[in-house]
Amino acid sequence: MPKCFLIDGLNLVFRCFYGIPLLNTQNFPTNAVFGVVKILSKIMELEKPSQVAIFFDRGRDPNRQSLFPEYKANRAEMPDPVKIQIPVAREFAGALGCTVIERSGVEADDLIASFAHKYQKNFKNIYIFSTDKDFAQCVGGNVYQIIPGSERDSVGHCLDRGGVWEKFGVYPEQMVDYLSLIGDQADNIPGIRGVGPKIAGAWLKQFGNLDTLLSQIGAVKPARFQSVLGGSGELLRRNRQLIALDRGIGDIYLEENAPDERAYDRLVELYQLTSLRKRRAGPQWIQDNLFS
Secondary structure: OOEEEEEEHHHHHHHHHHHOOOOEEOOEEOHHHHHHHHHHHHHHHHHOOOEEEEEEOOOOOHHHHHHOOOOOOOOOOOOHHHHOOHHHHHHHHHHHOOEEEEEOOEOHHHHHHHHHHHOHHHOOEEEEEOOOHHHHHHOEOOEEEEEEOOOOOOOEEEEOHHHHHHHHOOOHHHHHHHHHHHEEHHHOEEOOOOOOHHHHHHHHHHHOOHHHHHHOHHHOOOOOHHHHHHOOHHHHHHHHHHHOOOOOOOOOOOOOOOOOHHHHHHHHHHOOOHHHOOOOOOHHHOOOOOOO
């Protein structure tokens, strides 16, 4: 059975934009595009996946926004040099043979989680490629998270169930409760004041989950948190709704998308990224056909 890579598109674009010195082609920035193409090519060359899908946000989830208007309100407007490179990164990804998936009002994280859940049986392994800790909740069985790395002979550090425990001190099925307790600064979700990873991990190790924790507050240590937790049930349940990824989006589908050499060459020339030229015969243009 083949393997599949699910790429968190904006996470990758931002990582490349801030990690690579600014490149310009006729006053058009291309550093993020350059990095995205290099990393996608590296994945294809080293891992030879049958399917690569890259997911992009098209607006925030209205349900989360309605539940908590301050959700992601701390995020600054996307810088123009990043914003204008996203459509170009999409084009390059499509030319490389990746399937580009996005939907208005649906966050990429939910699309990725739903895709991984829906098609788990279609692949030997599914790899979610992102630095976002939210995806640790999806890890299990044949679904893994890869934290991108800079090693020449590897695409990054692969987290399985044990790897999530080593990194966070909790298991994948506890990640939503863990983040609900400590909060998620990146998404402007406040946790319990004074509760950090060490305390949250210890509580979940003792009680297993948030519901049991809240039903046995009298046994919580340090004791000073008992009264705090007693008044935080509503906040914690709201946090769970905000943090839990939607795995039930049904109308997303596997699509065949073969590499398009002509489109790729046109983009390379248009944006003068000549170092990205590919050999006419090479593994980077070859992907097993999942649909044969």
